[in-house]
Amino acid sequence: ILNVEQSPQSLHVQEGDSTNFTCSFPSSNFYALHWYRWETAKSPEALFVMTLNGDEKKKGRISATLNTKEGYSYLYIKGSQPEDSATYLCAFYNYGQNFVFGPGTRLSVLP
């Protein structure tokens, strides 16, 4: 079974702080790396799907980078807001096989 790790497990920040999380995944047979945002009592929603080494993607205050050779991705949130509070999941996809999700980073943004 492939292993995907995320750190930290949880994070509390003040409103306005910038923060980042890490996702580590196997560097072999890479096809795609996904980031999902999962709010309590809702379903996970895709933030980014990244496929190329060196990819950088941005959506508003949230951005992500990808390093497939060393097997990691960073998710950055600039100027955190209370509505950013959620669990952030990364998922590794090895084409033709299954998706493997990390355990998630739970972010709480305090007003």
Add this chain to the structure above:
Amino acid sequence: EAQVTQNPRYLITVTGKKLTVTCSQNMNHEYMSWYRQDPGLGLRQIYYSMNVEVTDKGDVPEGYKVSRKEKRNFPLILESPSPNQTSLYFCASSYGSGGGWNGELFFGEGSRLTVL
């Protein structure tokens, strides 16, 4: 509205009583999959289907069955539920399984199952 619909959303049942959790998507997606989520663990894939009549085991398939007779439906069957199958279950779909597919998943709202 494009969506993935799961039913039931909540269910309490007893050990050994067969149950089915339905999943339906209206986006004409080829790929569908089931996950369970347990505290402290990430989403773990139970089964997935790359297309009609094509299903494969994920990481935790024991105690579950699936079928894919139609493109839009992918039911999860628990033939003889046990307490260790108490969990939050998500169905997800994605548009295709061919070249260029990036695998973005669209999730249902989840089904919380309790087996006593």
